[in-house]
Amino acid sequence: MSASTTDVTASTGSVAAPPSGRAASGRDRRRAAKLDHAPWTPWLFLAPYLILFIAFVILPALLGLWISFHSWDYTLPLKPFVGLDNYASLFQPDSVNYDSFWTSMRATGIFTLFSVPLLLVIPLFVALLMNAKFPGRNFFRAVYFAPYVLGVAVVGVLWRYLLDNNIGLVNYYLGMLGLPSDTAWTTSVPAAWVALIGVTVWWTLGFNAVIYLAALQDIPVELYEAAKMDGATRTQQFWNVTIPGLRPILTFVTLITLIASANMFGQSYLMTQGGPNRQTRTAIYQITETGLRNFQMGDAAAMSYVLTVFLILLSVIVFWLFRERKEKKAKV
Amino acid sequence: MSRIVSPIRRRAIAVAAAAAATALALTGCGAGDATPGTATEFTGEYDGPKVELSYWNGFTGGDGPFMEQLVKDFNDEHDNIAVKSNTIRWADYYQRLPAAVTAGKGPDVGVMHLDQLATNAARQVIVPVDSLADTLELTEDDFTKDVWDAGVYDGKRYGIPLDVHSLAMYYNTDHFAKAGITEAPTDKASFEDALAKLKAAGYATPFWMPALWPSHLMDLSLLWQNGGEPYSKDGSKATFDSQEGIDALTWQTTMIQDGYSPRDVAIDAQYVAFKNGETSITWDGIWQINDLKDSGLPFAAAPIPTIGDEAAVWANSHQFYLPRQAKPDENKTQAAQVFIAWMSEHSGEWAGSGMIPARKSVRESGVLDDTLQGPIADTIDTMRFLPPIPGVGTVQAETLEVAVSSAVLGKASPEVALKTEAKKATQLMEKNLKSFGG
Numbered sequence: 020m021s022a023s024t025t026d027v028t029a030s031t032g033s034v035a036a037p038p039s040g041r042a043a044s045g046r047d048r049r050r051a052a053k054l055d056h057a058p059w060t061p062w063l064f065l066a067p068y069l070i071l072f073i074a075f076v077i078l079p080a081l082l083g084l085w086i087s088f089h090s091w092d093y094t095l096p097l098k099p100f101v102g103l104d105n106y107a108s109l110f111q112p113d114s115v116n117y118d119s120f121w122t123s124m125r126a127t128g129i130f131t132l133f134s135v136p137l138l139l140v141i142p143l144f145v146a147l148l149m150n151a152k153f154p155g156r157n158f159f160r161a162v163y164f165a166p167y168v169l170g171v172a173v174v175g176v177l178w179r180y181l182l183d184n185n186i187g188l189v190n191y192y193l194g195m196l197g198l199p200s201d202t203a204w205t206t207s208v209p210a211a212w213v214a215l216i217g218v219t220v221w222w223t224l225g226f227n228a229v230i231y232l233a234a235l236q237d238i239p240v241e242l243y244e245a246a247k248m249d250g251a252t253r254t255q256q257f258w259n260v261t262i263p264g265l266r267p268i269l270t271f272v273t274l275i276t277l278i279a280s281a282n283m284f285g286q287s288y289l290m291t292q293g294g295p296n297r298q299t300r301t302a303i304y305q306i307t308e309t310g311l312r313n314f315q316m317g318d319a320a321a322m323s324y325v326l327t328v329f330l331i332l333l334s335v336i337v338f339w340l341f342r343e344r345k346e347k348k349a350k351v
Numbered sequence: 352m353s354r355i356v357s358p359i360r361r362r363a364i365a366v367a368a369a370a371a372a373t374a375l376a377l378t379g380c381g382a383g384d385a386t387p388g389t390a391t392e393f394t395g396e397y398d399g400p401k402v403e404l405s406y407w408n409g410f411t412g413g414d415g416p417f418m419e420q421l422v423k424d425f426n427d428e429h430d431n432i433a434v435k436s437n438t439i440r441w442a443d444y445y446q447r448l449p450a451a452v453t454a455g456k457g458p459d460v461g462v463m464h465l466d467q468l469a470t471n472a473a474r475q476v477i478v479p480v481d482s483l484a485d486t487l488e489l490t491e492d493d494f495t496k497d498v499w500d501a502g503v504y505d506g507k508r509y510g511i512p513l514d515v516h517s518l519a520m521y522y523n524t525d526h527f528a529k530a531g532i533t534e535a536p537t538d539k540a541s542f543e544d545a546l547a548k549l550k551a552a553g554y555a556t557p558f559w560m561p562a563l564w565p566s567h568l569m570d571l572s573l574l575w576q577n578g579g580e581p582y583s584k585d586g587s588k589a590t591f592d593s594q595e596g597i598d599a600l601t602w603q604t605t606m607i608q609d610g611y612s613p614r615d616v617a618i619d620a621q622y623v624a625f626k627n628g629e630t631s632i633t634w635d636g637i638w639q640i641n642d643l644k645d646s647g648l649p650f651a652a653a654p655i656p657t658i659g660d661e662a663a664v665w666a667n668s669h670q671f672y673l674p675r676q677a678k679p680d681e682n683k684t685q686a687a688q689v690f691i692a693w694m695s696e697h698s699g700e701w702a703g704s705g706m707i708p709a710r711k712s713v714r715e716s717g718v719l720d721d722t723l724q725g726p727i728a729d730t731i732d733t734m735r736f737l738p739p740i741p742g743v744g745t746v747q748a749e750t751l752e753v754a755v756s757s758a759v760l761g762k763a764s765p766e767v768a769l770k771t772e773a774k775k776a777t778q779l780m781e782k783n784l785k786s787f788g789g
Contacts, residue, residue: 296757
């Protein structure tokens with residue numbers, strides 16, 4: 020981190036500074052910076068990202084916070100301030116939003132719990148396969164990635180019909196194979212979860228696989244050669260060369276997958292319509308219904324913030340987990 | 352990639368992405384002029400400079416081409432008015448319209464469902480059109496009382512009815528012939544008799560009971576047939592959990608228990624099955640007529656049978672409205688009213704889309720002769736509409752639809768399902784009353 024910062028400073032204008040590198044004290048560096056560029060220069064370099072970040076992330080987030088303290092229907096002239104009422108109502112069992120909100124949080128939790136491990140492991144095996152040399156490799160790479168280019172609407176509607184328990188092909192073929200052919204894939208739980216998670220894994224595994232594949236190709240061949248010289252078996256090579264080599268990318272993949280799963284909406288909206296009852300209605304689904312269809316934006320904003328807090332905590336935990344292991348390794 | 356982005360920054364991106372994804376969903380708001388307007392005095396004609404009208408509707412189905420043709424005919428007849436229609440799926444329409452109008456980017460004229468008028472009137476998305484109705488000399492006499500009254504909110508008229516469209520019973524004529532049924536069933540006894548005959552003739556599941564759309568419309572129809580009301584008139588309470596409501600939903604579930612319908616009929620499955628000849632009877636909207644015709648299926652349409660005590664059927668209506676304008680343009684407003692007047696007079700051609708023209712004079716002009724919806728149009732007096740309560744449409748989607756679905760799927764008894772959701776509906780309606788100022 021600090022090394023890369025120095026690199027950036029060097030490349031942006033401290034060419035004239037003595038090339039003392041790490042040996043230079045902090046004060047020297049600060050002075051050098053003062054001499055060589057205006058104080059706003061770093062900001063200028065950050066500007067392209069920063070402007071977008073402020074306009075599309077920070078400001079909406081703050082506005083959302085503001086909205087969450089009001090009874091907010093944007094079409095009505097009066098948007099009375101209600102303080103923390105919107106948040107309080109999410110924690111009062113007799114309020115109108117309590118049941119639906121926590122059911123939806125539970126749904127998001129179930130989905131995330133099962134889809135994340137699958138989306139971490141299956142794409143890894145796909146990437147390992149695709150990394151091997153065999154005829155038609157590019158074709159198979161394309162095949163595994165193909166579903167990802169489809170929009171959620173296509174995937175959702177396609178599978179809704181395929182999985183329909185009365186008129187769908189999936190049950191029809193299961194029946195021909197002599198398997199149970201009356202599973203209600205879209206109208207009963209847990210079958211609906213199996214369907215939603217299965218479809219999501221099929222749909223998005225290509226993305227994670229591509230990232231893994233890129234990381235696999237970054238692992239130097241020399242390491243494998245050295246491992247072979249030391250007499251390591253294929254399995255030992257996997258655990259001692261491949262996995263450590265992938266570790267930097269794993270945090271990234273885990274977080275991206277976690278957040279994508281926690282934000283799941285389209286699949287249940289299109290395949291199960293949140294049913295049966297509201298059991299597969301995810302948090303984002305519930306927030307959309309509350310805020311955009313029922314125009315209760317204050318409640319919806321409060322829900323968003325509760326969800327955000329959960330996601331931040333989860334992200335911190337994941338990051339901490341991955342970092343911890345790295346440090347232990349470094350000590351050894 | 353991994354080398355450029357440091358882990359800390361990656362986390363920041365991830366966390367920010369999470370915050371953004373959730374927060375972004377809530378920022379479709381813009382500031383708008385909050386002063387309520389009214390449509391200006393309508394003179395009946397427009398002879399000003401050429402104007403272009405943006406016209407929003409949701410005719411994405413088999414009704415779309417008929418509306419396009421009507422718009423084209425209108426444009427051909429009017430040199431100084433060019434109507435540009437913008438067709439948006441209804442489900443998205445009611446989200447986008449308030450946002451667009453609030454941001455000052457709404458259409459000049461549009462069509463919406465009757466049960467959305469009160470909601471949008473209360474939100475000041477649309478303006479009263481009393482003067483237009485007066486000039487056109489439209490009165491209750493030319494419509495049925497229900498459809499005419501439902502366009503009034505808070506003493507003012509907001510919609511000019513184009514059509515009415517109800518639920519209908521479609522049946523496969525081949526299946527009926529093979530089962531020896533000669534006439535469409537009209538009441539509980541004849542309907543259940545027909546089902547038994549169809550089953551005996553080898554059609555194992557003749558009447559699929561859907562868990563979702565349009566099951567709640569079947570439920571409302573049956574509730575009205577039983578003499579109940581889904582909501583109190585003042586909009587303060589949901590009453591669909593009354594005994595009449597429980598009986599209605601119970602009858603729906605007996606279709607599954609008696610084996611006339613398979614279990615777990617997922618969305619649209621009953622309709623696809625009907626088109627494929629897998630089931631013999633289905634209740635659906637009359638707007639499906641053209642779709643069924645195109646499928647080549649041997650079918651006929653009839654009014655839904657009276658399962659309860661009196662004939663009643665859920666219906667809705669497409670109504671023209673004028674949206675509130677941030678910067679009202681006198682010429683456009685006049686032209687928009689000319690457009691509505693013309694459409695209302697030419698609503699006979701709209702019958703081709705499978706709808707029933709709302710105006711009695713048009714209905715009786717012969718446009719419905721030999722159409723499939725003709726027999727259903729004759730029962731227009733039995734058509735029932737949702738009361739003009741702001742926000743009732745979304746309350747219903749959130750509650751009654753869930754109750755019907757969970758009873759049909761067998762997750763809860765009709766009584767428990769309806770009681771639970773009616774309680775929630777009442778809470779939502781009280782909340783709505785408060786925010787709309789009673």
